[in-house]
Amino acid sequence: MKNENKEISRRSFVTNTAKAGLTIGLIGSSIADLLANGMEIPKNFPFSTGFSQNPLPYNYTALEPHIDARTMEIHYTKHAAAYANNLKDAAKEEGVDTTKTLENVLGNISKYTPKMRNNGGGHYNHELFWSIMAPNAGGKPEGKLMEAITSSFGSYEAFVTQFENAAKSRFGSGWAWLVVQSGGKLVVSSTPNQDNPLMDVAEVKGTPILGLDVWEHAYYLHYQNRRPDYVTAFWNVVNWKAVAERFQAAI
Numbered sequence: 502m503k504n505e506n507k508e509i510s511r512r513s514f515v516t517n518t519a520k521a522g523l524t525i526g527l528i529g530s531s532i533a534d535l536l537a538n539g540m541e542i543p544k545n546f547p548f549s550t551g552f553s554q555n556p557l558p559y560n561y562t563a564l565e566p567h568i569d570a571r572t573m574e575i576h577y578t579k580h581a582a583a584y585a586n587n588l589k590d591a592a593k594e595e596g597v598d599t600t601k602t603l604e605n606v607l608g609n610i611s612k613y614t615p616k617m618r619n620n621g622g623g624h625y626n627h628e629l630f631w632s633i634m635a636p637n638a639g640g641k642p643e644g645k646l647m648e649a650i651t652s653s654f655g656s657y658e659a660f661v662t663q664f665e666n667a668a669k670s671r672f673g674s675g676w677a678w679l680v681v682q683s684g685g686k687l688v689v690s691s692t693p694n695q696d697n698p699l700m701d702v703a704e705v706k707g708t709p710i711l712g713l714d715v716w717e718h719a720y721y722l723h724y725q726n727r728r729p730d731y732v733t734a735f736w737n738v739v740n741w742k743a744v745a746e747r748f749q750a751a752i
């Protein structure tokens with residue numbers, strides 16, 4: 502049902518784009534490519550993000566024992582909710598049209614305040630994070646995503662090592678990312694605070710398709726100071742199907 506809706510929205514996006522007379526080059530471009538070319542991300546673009554929290558797609562208990570229910574509840578209802586609320590304030594203060602997509606702000610984040618950067622990033626990152634996890638998930642990616650991982654990193658295992666290192670070695674608070682760059686090349690990066698690869702200030706730019714929150718609030722109740730254990734456990738809840746859909750949309 503979910504996939505059906507996505508397919509319909511993708512189809513109507515294509516139709517609407519054609520109707521609007523936009524260049525056909527838009528289709529098949531990643532969000533990062535469009536932003537780099539100064540183009541606006543339309544609201545119905547696949548995986549574009551709004552300014553409000555989407556409902557969590559599973560229960561707080563769903564990712565146990567890897568991510569405990571108490572952490573999920575506080576993370577979603579307090580931390581992530583605060584980013585969304587503060588983002589709405591910032592948008593009001595800075596005259597941002599919240600009927601458009603958040604990606605347009607992130608791609609030009611250097612023109613906004615730190616409040617917008619922290620909360621816009623915070624909201625975007627958490628929306629992506631919830632969407633790429635699921636109960637009874639894990640395993641390995643398949644198909645074109647697996648091929649891209651193998652050709653970009655040498656092997657799936659090499660990718661895992663690189664991603665884990667990025668997550669474990671990020672000093673203080675931040676995120677680890679799997680990022681699609683031009684031509685479908687995949688790279689691993691990490692960002693401080695609530696920055697992300699869509700931002701014009703990011704060291705490594707591209708379209709993020711997998712992200713891991715390594716702020717202490719994401720794991721401290723269950724793992725305390727053992728961030729490496731949390732990072733390793735993350736693989737058990739990665740929804741590779743969702744990551745593959747984001748990859749497909751980005752190439």
Ligand code: MN3
Nearest residue numbers: 580714716719
């Ligand atoms: Mn968080």
